[in-house]
Amino acid sequence: MGRDITTGELVCGTCGADSVIHIDLTLADGTAVSFNSCHQCETRWWNRDGEDLTLDAVLDLARRPNDS
Numbered sequence: 001m002g003r004d005i006t007t008g009e010l011v012c013g014t015c016g017a018d019s020v021i022h023i024d025l026t027l028a029d030g031t032a033v034s035f036n037s038c039h040q041c042e043t044r045w046w047n048r049d050g051e052d053l054t055l056d057a058v059l060d061l062a063r064r065p066n067d068s
Helices: 055-063
Strands: 002-007 020-026 032-038 044-048 051-053
Touching (some): 044 055
Antiparallel strands (some): 020 032
16 A cells, blocks of 8 residues: 655645645555545545545445455
């Protein structure tokens, strides 16, 4: 699983703080997802291709068998 971490480029939709960490992850099957976490209010969210994902959806993607 690969990852790329950035900070300071996002604003939290819950509290408006700009202290958000953004981590791009590539799951074992090649699916790219992003994890975001606000340091101010501790809101966390995931997305894939610009669409929000629930944690359960991310876990389902991570469990998907690798077709390779």
